[in-house]
Amino acid sequence: MLNFETRTGPDFGAAAPSYPTQGVPEWYRDAKLGFFVHWGLYSVxxxxxxxxxGVNIPAEDAYAWHQYAEWYGNTVRIAGSPTWERHQQVYGPGTSYEDLADLWDASAFDADAFVGELVGAGAKYVIPTTKHHEGFCLWNTATTGFNSVARGxxxxxxxxxHDATRRAGARFGVYYSGALDWHVSDFPAIESDTDLFRFRRHDEHFSRYSAAQLEELVEKFSPDVLWNDIEWPDGGKGSDDYAVAALLSRYFDAVPEGVVNDRWGVPYHGFLTREYRHIPDILEHPWESTRGLGYSFGFNQAEDDRHSLSGAELIRMLVDVVSKNGNLLINVGPAADGSIPALQLEAMRAMGAWLTGNGSAIYGTRPWVRFGEPLRPVRYTTSSEGVHVHSLEPASGELIVPAELAEREARWADGSIAESVQASDGTSTLVIPDALRGDAVAVATLR
Incomplete structure (x- = not known):
């Protein structure tokens, strides 16, 4: 996957705009866990x-055989692709992708119950897709009739x-596709990473359109996070009032403790994003790991438990990301009716249950001097309580504490003192209680 913070053109030279100076706020660094919600026409x-x-797809076919269900609107336009074939069979040649807007029934969506599941799973912030690349807006926008209030x-x-998230006491953010909008573009289907940046509009008219939509979102919802995707039209990167620099300045005026990501295609960003990527070590700059519970962000009914993270895998991923100075933005992809599929719900609830007992070793923590050990399944985080040592394999019954921490008192999450045995190499070994050996991760705090 691409690292978007390296894409910062065009070069305006001496005429380059001035960008805000805001960094990444402490609330975001403390939050550690957010939920993406990818919901749109692709959910139909x-x-x-x-x-x-075991699935090997040649690089040249990656877009025709795209793993993301939310890219259905692009993949269906690639003649002969599996998505194109299935669309003919299910909907017939006379039904376009945009016709799906009138088939979208969200009658099972209860925002308070939905957000309650996310917060119950441990979320400190929630970021729904307001407009994905398909161009269908999920709010009452004055910019286009292609929206969820007028249709579907x-x-x-x-x-x-927004209202449910605020009531639940969590932070609210918005995802917005700034430079890709297939509804107002006439380009061919994207079939490569090169096409991803070639087939998009950069004109002033579209730049103003994107700016107007983003301004609506800020005015209506004062989002704590502005999560832009796949850059911004080049026509909106200068010093104009409708350009990114001015938009972000007005955003921070309205939301002083807000934060943005790195996918604007300009020299300024907040946190870094890493999508479906394993990060091998601590990143000094605050960053966010994001992915779906399965191989897609939007719900893919073709996936089953072979393709989706279990609760234990999700917990271990959270611990790994946090130990490396990151936040985890995990995605839930609702069904079209607004319900959370059972497979996703099971993993979410398992993570929530684990965080109920171990949240102090995650929330508000920072990395230790290293994230873990080369040959041991262990991760470290630190807080005012001490150094939290996370065993990723508690079934082994033992947790080895490094020499730097071996003299400290160790306690398990329930407050009980850990039994330890000193070794000749300076390390100590904690005996993991039987009650914790079935957990995804067992945590000892060394004070």
Whole structure:
């Protein structure tokens, strides 16, 4: 996956705009866990080719066999692709992708119950997709009739998400696709990473359109996070009032403790994003790992438990990311009706249950001097309580504490003192209680 913070053109030279100076706020660094919600027209077909172990797709076919169900609107335009074939079979040649807007029934969506599951799973912030690359807006926008209030659900879904998230006491953010909007573009389907940046509009008209939509979102919802995707139109990167620099300045005026990501295509960003990527070590700059519970962000009904993270895998991923100075933005992809699929819900609830007992070793923590050990399944985090040592394999019954920490008192999450045995190499070994050996991760805090 691409690192977007390295894409900072065009070069305006001496005429370059002035950008805000805000960094990444402490609330964001303390939060550690957020939930993405990818929901849109793509949730109606809810389908993409299965990916995973044993599936080998040539690089030249990656877009025709895209793993992301939310890319259905692009993949269906690639004649002969599996998505194109399935669309003909299910909907017929006379139904376009945008016709799906009138088939979208969100009648099972209860925002308070939905957000309650996210917060119950440990989320400190929630970021729904307000407009994905398909161009369909999920709020009551004045910029286009291609929205969820005028068609399909006939509801302002983002307002419902916003109100429920605020009531639940979590931070609220918005995802917005700034430079890709297939509804107002006439380009061919994207079939390569090169096409991803070639087939997009950069003109002033579209730049103003994107700016107007983003300004609406800021005015209506005062989002704590502005999560832009796949850059911004080049026509909106200068010193104009409708350009990124001015937009972000007005955003921070309205939300002083707000934060943005790195996908604007300009020299300024907040946190870094890493999508479906394993990060091998601590990153000094605050960053966010993001992915779906399966191989897709949007719900893919073709996936089953072979393709989706279990609760234990999700917990271990959270611990790994946090130990390396990151936040985890995990995605839930609702069904079209607004319900959370059972497979996703199971993993979410398992993580929430684990965080209920171990949250102090995650929330508000920072990395230790190293994230873990080369040959041992262990991760470290630190807080005012001490150094938290996370065993990723508690079934082994033992947790080795490094020499730097061996003299400290160790306690398990329930407050009980850990039994330890000193070794000749300076390390100590903690005996993991039987009650914790079935957990995904067992945590000892060394004070």
């Amino acid at each position: 077909p809810a389908w993409a080719v299965q990916h995973g172990e 659900p006939k509801r302002d879904l983002i307002s419902e998400f």
